[in-house]
Structure formats: structure tokens, C-alpha cells
Amino acid sequence: MSGVTTPGTLEAIQAFVVDGCRRAGADDATGFDLRLAVDEACTNVAMHGYAGAGPGPIGVVLESDGTWIRVTITDRGVSFRPERVEPPDLAAEAERRPLGGLGWHLIRQMTDEIEYHSDSDSGNRLVLGRRIKP
Amino acid sequence: MSGVTTPGTLEAIQAFVVDGCRRAGADDATGFDLRLAVDEACTNVAMHGYAGAGPGPIGVVLESDGTWIRVTITDRGVSFRPERVEPPDLAAEAERRPLGGLGWHLIRQMTDEIEYHSDSDSGNRLVLGRRIKP
Amino acid sequence: MEITAETSPNVTVVSISGTVDSGTAGALATSLREHAGNGGSHLVADLAGVDYMSSAGLRALLETVKEARQRGGDLRRAGVQPNVLRVLDLSGFTKILKVFPDVAAAAASFPA
Amino acid sequence: MEITAETSPNVTVVSISGTVDSGTAGALATSLREHAGNGGSHLVADLAGVDYMSSAGLRALLETVKEARQRGGDLRRAGVQPNVLRVLDLSGFTKILKVFPDVAAAAASFPA
Ligand SMILES: Nc1ncnc2c1ncn2[C@@H]1O[C@H](COP(=O)(O)OP(=O)(O)O)[C@@H](O)[C@H]1O
Ligand SMILES: Nc1ncnc2c1ncn2[C@@H]1O[C@H](COP(=O)(O)OP(=O)(O)O)[C@@H](O)[C@H]1O
Secondary structure (H helix, E strand, C coil), X not given: CEEECCHHHHHXXXXXXXXXXXXXXXXXXXXXXHHHHHXXXXXXXXXXXXXXXXXXXXXXXXXXXXXXXXXXXXXXXCCCCHHHCCCCCCCCCHHHXXXXXXXXXXXXHHXXXXXXXXXXXXXXXXXXXXXXCC | CXXXXXXXXXXXXXXXXXXXXXXXXXXXXXXXXHHHXXXXXXXXXXXXXXXXXXXXXXXXXXXXXXXXXXXXEEECCCCCCHHHCCCCCCCCCHHHCCCCCCHHHHHHHHCCEEEEEEECCCEEEEEEEEECCC | CEEEEEECCCCEEEEEEEEECCCCHHHHHHHHHHHHCCHHXXXXXXXXXXXXXXXXXXXXXXXXXXXXXXXXXXXEEECCCHHHHHHHHHCCHHHHCCEECCHHHHHHCCCC | CEEEEEECCXXXXXXXXXXXXXXXXXXXXXXXHHHHCCHHHXXXXXXXXXXXXXXXXXXXXXXXXXXXXXXXXXXXXXXXXXXXXXXXXHCCHHHHCCEECCHHHXXXXXXX
């Protein structure tokens, strides 16, 4: 599906992923996990990728071969380096925990494969993969 | 099923409950929960009910009407008052937590209905009920 | 997402249900912030009805914990669905929010 | 139940799988107690393979946490199945055992 990064689109993307996971034969927990990973990534596109610029285009494609589910997210916002996002300090006391900074941590927890590519011609492309069968 | 309170019997009781829950149409999480509640109760019979006396007889019956599962546990050990078992202080730091004292807490969490009866003629009878359909 | 709050003199129980994501977490944060000012900042979050929570929801919860503790209170939790529990746990939030077996126990855990 | 332990100079990772109940928790406690004496009492419990845990298992974990902390170390956890996570949570153990997203992160969390 595709749209611009408004709250309504982010909600529709969640429903789209849950539905696609069910069709692919994934269990509810897997559907929950991919919904979360994709939601975090798309929310980041809206909040950081298009920061200041207002809502911009976003595309979400879900594919499955019965063993893996792969979700490809494309956008035209600023590019960044996901591998540079530091993991949070989970053991810290509440008082020392920063607000935010958990999105990429959750994306990593919920997926088995992450691929990111960015160039000025085709924009940004993030692929999130999750194995659904051994 | 019935047997004496040895580790082997306790293991067989767990398998018996999991199997009965599956036949009754309960989901895996419910099977896990009832397995835990029954295991805690039967372990208590072995450890406290027959303390000092060595292994004693224990009976376990599982029934379901499709809406509830009820497991009845009978034994001839010492009687006690389950309603007098104090809940643990879950918010305490590790250093202040006592070892043990979580069995009845877990039994209460995992069940929707608890009935206990004891008299010198028929011994002790504990019924643990769990709703499986709304 | 739906939020209902029940305030007694000593504690406010906030029951949350539905989806807590970037579209709804703002409303949750606002509601919790309001209640953090009442009842000695003794807050209980009943999450039993929440079927989805993203990091935006975690942010709202952490903000409230900090605020309530600064006022000498706390935000404690009771009730959670397995998927949401995993999110809390993987984010270190099971350590941050003290858990109680039910709303009554969480409410009773605060000093009168 | 199966237990395997991997000891490096600074940390021992104990991987547990199968059923942890009153019949097996004693062996778990013994094994953990042994390792609490090594590697600065820096212990990581990998619970990913545990499909059942009763209060007997919780007791073994708490005993080890206390012992390790008294020696200036700790028992930290990584990996857990949803049903076992609920048992830990309902017993207040998600607060007691610091959680990490994977064994490597838990092991790296200890001072060298
Ligand atoms: N799509 C994106 N475009 C640009 N920057 C991003 C994008 N996604 C994430 N980032 C950067 O990575 C940081 C960490 O992201 P995340 O872990 O999701 O936490 P949060 O969004 O709460 O800060 C963000 O603060 C932002 O600086
Ligand atoms: N079947 C029983 N017979 C006699 N006493 C029991 C029985 N079950 C429980 N008790 C008593 O209740 C107490 C609390 O039990 P429980 O919550 O399971 O924790 P624990 O067994 O770890 O002490 C026990 O210590 C024991 O004194």
C-alpha cells in the first residue's frame, strides 16, 4: 500500500501488515511483531525522515514465500544510517532513561533480517524480514 | 489419574493436565496455566501435606463442559487453610524477597475459581477451575 | 484507544484499552499527566485491555513514571496481554513499572 | 531439563532448556551455585529453551541472584518464552532479573 505519512496512513499500514501476516500463515504473535517493526519504521519516516517538510510519500509492500515474510518500506525523506543507532541501556533506572530511542531497538528485536539502501535517485528503501517457518 | 507423590508422579500429572486441556479445546497458554496451578498444588501436597510422612496417595481428576475446566486434587496429608496464605510482596527488592512462598500466589493467578474442603473422613479436596470460553 | 480513570482520595486508576501507537500516545500522555497531579501522584495503569503498544506508548509511560516519582508518587501496573508484556520486557520496562497481580493490589500498594 | 554452561574469564552463560519444576529445580540450583563462585559471579541465564517453569525454578533463580550479588556479581537474563515470561512477571521477577535482548548483550553488561 502507499500513502502519505499521516496518522491515518500509519494506522492503515498496521492493519495492512497484520492482514498480510495472517494470509501468509504466520501466527498472531508474529503478526504483532511485524506490525510493531513496520509501525516503528514508518513512524520514524514521518517524524524524522519528513521532519519539518510535512507529510511525504511512503510505500509499503509485503511479500511471503511461506518461509519468510519481507516488508519493504520506501520513502523520499532524509537518509540516515540505521546501523549507527545505539542500543538503549535497558538496565538503567527510570530516572536515567531518556524519553524515546526505543524504536530501532524494537525493530531489531522483532525481525530476523534488516536491509537498508538509500540513494538520491530512488530514495530510501528499508526491508524488514522475519522467518515464519524453520 | 492417581499415584503417590513422587517426582515421577508429579511429572506425569503435568502431562495429564496439558493433555486434558488440549482435548477440552483450551489454547496452549491456558494449558500452561492449569499445568502450573495443578503442579504447584500437587507439589505442596508432596512437600507440606506429606512432610515427614514420605510419599502418600494423590488423585487428580480433570473435567470440562467446554466452557470451564475443573481439576480436582485429593490427598490424605495434613489439612490447611489456603485462604490464610499471605500474598507475596512483589515490589520488594531481591535482597528482601524470601525463598519460596510463590506457589499459592501462582495458583490464584492462573485460576478463576478455587474450592477447598477437608475433613477427617474423606481427606483433602482442592478444586481448581478455569474458564476457557466467555 | 480508550482511557477511563477512576480517582479515589489516595490513588487514580487509569484503564487503557485498544491501540497505543504514535497516533494515540499523545492523548495517553496528556491524560496521565493530568492525573499525575492528583491523589498524591499515586497512579495505577491497568493495561489489560491494550492489544498493541509501540515505543510511542512506552514514552508516555516513562514520562509519567518520572513525573509521578518527582512528586513523591509512582506509576504502577496491573494487567497486561502477553504480546504487550514482551514489548515492555524487551524495552526494560518490566523493571521500571512495578507490577501487581490486579488493580486492587496495585492500588493498595501505595501508602495511605 | 538440560543445562549447559560456557565460562569465559569474566562471565558464565548458563543455558537452560526444557522443564524447570520441583523435580529439576534442585539440579538447576546446584549448577547455578557452582557457577556463582566463578568469573566474578557474573552470570547470564539464557532461558530461551525453557518451556515450563514453576515456583521451584523461581526459587533457584532468586537464590542465585542473592548469592551472586553478595559476591559483588549478578544474575542477568536473556531470552524467554512468552508463557515463562508471564510467570516471571506475575511473581515480580521481571523486576529482579535484569533483562537483555540477547546473551551477548547480557554478557557485555558486566564490568570487565
Ligand atoms: N527514517 C529516518 N530518517 C531519519 N532519521 C531517522 C529515521 N529513523 C530514525 N532516525 C534517527 O534515529 C534515531 C533513533 O530512532 P529510534 O530508535 O526509532 O528512536 P526515536 O525515534 O524515539 O528517537 C532518531 O532519533 C533519528 O535521529
Ligand atoms: N497441601 C498443603 N498441606 C499443608 N500445608 C500447605 C499445603 N500447601 C501449602 N501449605 C502451606 O502454605 C504455605 C505457602 O505455600 P506456597 O504458597 O505454595 O509456598 P511454599 O510452598 O513455597 O512455601 C506453605 O509454606 C505451607 O506452610
